[in-house]
Amino acid sequence: MATINFGGVEENVVTREEFPLEKAREVLKDEVIAVIGYGVQGPGQSLNMRDNGFNVIVGQRKGKTYDKAVQDGWVPGETLFEIEEALERGTIICFLLSDAAQIELWPTVKSYLKPGKSLYFSHGFGVTYKEKTGIIPPADVDVFLVAPKGSGTSLRRLFVEGKGLNSSFAIYQDASGHAREKCIAMGIGVGSGYLFETDFYKEVTSDLTGERGTLMGAIQGIFAAQYEVLRANGHSPSEAFNETVEELTQSLMPLVAENGMDWMYANCSTTAQRGALDWWKPFRDATKPVFERLYNSVKSGEQAEISITRNSQSDYREKLEEELKELRESEMWKAGTAVRSLRPERS
């Protein structure tokens, strides 16, 4: 493990230099990695592992995503199977169904977890909320997680570009005495940049907070608030959208990603810097109580309960689609469609 100073706090992380791909291949050379589920993480992780030279199979029920797996080069009867057959063949079972579907499939998965097999997650959800999910792994299997910190779509794209998404890893149960090296080898195999250690509880509480907060929920909320104020004061949709979203994603966030917030600020006018430096604290103070409410709701299990209840309904996909449609058809995001179509590289 490399010790890195993160802003004054030392943490142990695993890098690709100290745990190279060859080592990961050696650790997992006798394993059949069965990726169960081919939604968002399934394709990213399985394709990256396949391209990295691991022995990977996919288990997916028949339907649209099964067909997508075939298009991606998985061969029915050789590397692509119905879920139960993949569970039978796999020695490392990657449980990559949606968190709600994991509850329904758990009795089936459990019945294939013979001693010596490993159970792999990409989220601490199922095990942490075991009272709600019923996911209690047998004592004689290794249980660990690698949670890529981003979408499976980005995991694949970055891999193809020769880059990597950072992931957390955690060991829940070490029955074989080798859970840790298997877990890290999986993390390297799926295409992680570097790996930082956590536990199942911390992974799920930080992850649920992040996606409801700045990564997804809060960002849409703050975009909508600014856009509405600009529109209410007579600004055109294109002006409001450019000043709220397009400039952020196209110009400023890439600078933040490259070299941090202060560097992005330093590449803007002194007028902009003066304003940003004056206003970031009022925004922090205004939103902090909402983040505290959010974290408490995650901590109490309320957010998990909502997610399980809502996503277990038979029409949950249709309902999600309706809500996504509402976003897509809002004036702000329709303006976004028009703005994107005018990007030089798209016209």
Ligand SMILES: NC(=O)c1ccc[n+]([C@@H]2O[C@H](COP(=O)([O-])OP(=O)(O)OC[C@H]3O[C@@H](n4cnc5c(N)ncnc54)[C@H](O)[C@@H]3O)[C@@H](O)[C@H]2O)c1
């Ligand atoms: N989406 C991401 O990029 C992302 C990122 C990090 C971690 N994760 C975690 O990875 C895991 C997988 O998430 P995902 O977003 O890839 O899942 P998903 O919602 O895309 O679903 C994955 C698969 O589940 C299958 N499925 C759904 N219901 C089923 C059922 N009843 N029976 C059989 N199959 C069923 C679908 O066919 C699909 O192939 C979750 O634990 C999630 O929290 C996801």
Ligand SMILES: CC(C)(O)[C@@H](O)C(=O)O
């Ligand atoms: C990609 C995210 C938001 O990081 C993940 O946590 C998810 O649940 O999809």
Ligand SMILES: [Mg+2]
């Ligand atoms: Mg998540």
Ligand SMILES: [Mg+2]
């Ligand atoms: Mg996440």
